[in-house]
Amino acid sequence: ADLTDGSDVRVQAIGNTYGFYITPTNSLTNGQGGSDQTIQSGTLTVTRSASTPAAGNISSGSDISLAIFDFQVLGEPMKLTSINVDTTLGTMTYDQVTNVKLTDVATGTLLAGPKDLVVTTEDVTFTDVIILPVGVTKMKVTANLASDVSLSDTIKIDLDAPSTGIVAKGMTSNDSVTPSPTSAVSGNTLVIQAAALAAITNTTPAARSVV
Secondary structure (H helix, E strand, C coil): CCCEECCEECCCEECCCCCCEECCCCCCCCCCCCCCCCCCCCEEEEEECCCCCCCEEECCEEEEEEEEEEEEEECCCEEEEEEEEEEEECCCCHHHEEEEEEEECCCCCEEEEEECCCCCCCEEEECCCEEECCEEEEEEEEEEECCCCCCCCEEEEEECCHHHHEEEEECCCCCEECCECCCCEECCCEEECCCCCCCCCCCCCCCCCCC
């Protein structure tokens, strides 16, 4: 196969019998083959993971799991240099959501953060360099939720339009890649509730008199 970079075509030929280098002849003016094949850059698609926390109750605390997203990479590894994570808050305020992090679910490796929400927009933009291999990487969003968050308050994590909210480049092609989709990818709505403790009586040992 002939590989071209711009207008240059390089061919090296060695004689099969004596092993001497020879100068190939070609009737084409540029030495290029009959048809062009373009090497495409890879793709990145973001979806809500099936393992994301279900809609329901959570408690305040440290490193609370808020959402999990699947980053599917095809064609070549990807380098991410910016990821915008947005929040939809009920009555809680930005300063009650701190130490937002991105973590690789499979390895537990910290990928980005921690960072606190921006005052005016209640979102956070990570600029840590993240290298994603070909395949699916499950990325978890966690944060610290303050102890004074009101009960029944809600929080939802959104990746607003990965096509513009994530900056990605192919590691092999070095081409900029526009992630999919162009619409928001959201986790489930989670409700803050107080932790509960229930005590039960075991059936063993059986009730009896002890002298």
